[in-house]
Amino acid sequence: NAGVTQTPKFQVLKTGQSMTLQCAQDMNHEYMSWYRQDPGMGLRLIHYSVGAGITDQGEVPNGYNVSRSTTEDFPLRLLSAAPSQTSVYFCASSYSSLREDGDTQYFGPGTRLTVL
Amino acid sequence: QQQVKQSPQSLIVQKGGISIINCAYENTAFDYFPWYQQFPGKGPALLIAIRPDVSEKKEGRFTISFNKSAKQFSLHIMDSQPGDSATYFCAVETYEKLTFGTGTRLTIIP
Numbered sequence: 428n429a430g431v432t433q434t435p436k437f438q439v440l441k442t443g444q445s446m447t448l449q450c451a452q453d454m455n456h457e458y459m460s461w462y463r464q465d466p467g468m469g470l471r472l473i474h475y476s477v478g479a480g481i482t483d484q485g486e487v488p489n490g491y492n493v494s495r496s497t498t499e500d501f502p503l504r505l506l507s508a509a510p511s512q513t514s515v516y517f518c519a520s521s522y523s524s525l526r527e528d529g530d531t532q533y534f535g536p537g538t539r540l541t542v543l
Numbered sequence: 544q545q546q547v548k549q550s551p552q553s554l555i556v557q558k559g560g561i562s563i564i565n566c567a568y569e570n571t572a573f574d575y576f577p578w579y580q581q582f583p584g585k586g587p588a589l590l591i592a593i594r595p596d597v598s599e600k601k602e603g604r605f606t607i608s609f610n611k612s613a614k615q616f617s618l619h620i621m622d623s624q625p626g627d628s629a630t631y632f633c634a635v636e637t638y639e640k641l642t643f644g645t646g647t648r649l650t651i652i653p
Contacts, residue, residue: 431586460641469549469632469643470587477639485640517586524639532577532641534586 429453431535433518439541440508448503448538450518456533458524459501463487463514464537470517476501477524508542515539546570547635549644556651562620564647566633569614575636578607578618579643580629587632591618623651 434449452459460475462485472485476495490512492504501520505512521532547568556562566576577592593600593607593616600607606619620627628651633644 458639462643467552467645469645472640472642475639483639486642519586531589534588537584537586 431518431520431533433516433535433538435538436536437539439543440505441543442509444508446505446508448505448516448518448540450501450503450535451499452501452520452533453499454520454522454533455498456520456522457498458522458532459495459518459520460485460532461491461493461501461503462517462519463512464517465514473503473516475524505540510542513540513542546642547633547644549633549647551647552645553648554650556623556649558623558625558651558653560623560651562623562627562649562651563617564631564633564649565615565617566635566644567613567615568635570635570637571614573635573637576607576609576616577634577636577641578605579632579634581632581646582629590631620649623649625651625653627651 431452457478461473462470464470471487474493476482479498482493516538518535519532522530549566578590579587580590581587591602591605593609604621609616630646630648632646
């Protein structure tokens with residue numbers, strides 16, 4: 428049971444380039460989400476999904492796209508990278524969005540992205 | 544618009560002391576109040592969580608105190624240990640969205 432995995436661990440992009448951050452979980456979780464973490468700002472929700480084929484926007488969705496074709500995978504796409512997207516990105520998953528007792532949201536190890 | 548305000552930004556506590564971190568929220572629709580612990584280079588991990596129908600929840604050395612009327616909740620770490628040195632985030636959740644505080648860097652000194 429690998430939990431939540433993210434690739435790559437580090438990435439450097441030039442302004443205007445596109446890329447996909449990968450996220451996968453092997454816990455059969457329905458709810459998955461993406462956050463970005465910036466110094467002094469905590470974690471901010473980018474996009475989330477309550478199940479395969481269903482996605483919705485979080486607090487800071489501009490410049491990012493997501494899709495959820497399978498329960499296991501939830502990739503995050505940067506369409507045209509900008510320096511303002513330099514951040515650490517975390518993927519998370521849980522059984523549901525209802526946050527029942529015992530339903531923990533598990534975070535991946537993160538991807539550190541630098542946009543030059 | 545900051546939905547949850549966390550304080551202090553940083554905290555230094557002596558080993559064996561009590562660490563207290565506070566959060567205040569605005570929206571009364573929130574229905575889940577977790578605290579996360581994050582070590583450098585790692586993702587956050589759920590530490591303890593509470594729902595608004597109880598005023599306190601204790602798990603080992605960690606306690607959440609919840610004041611619904613004041614719209615505040617706090618994390619208390621009893622008998623703080625060097626291994627507790629980490630960044631702590633409070634969060635609030637409703638309608639499938641989790642909103643985090645800005646974090647508190649806790650350092651436990653010998």
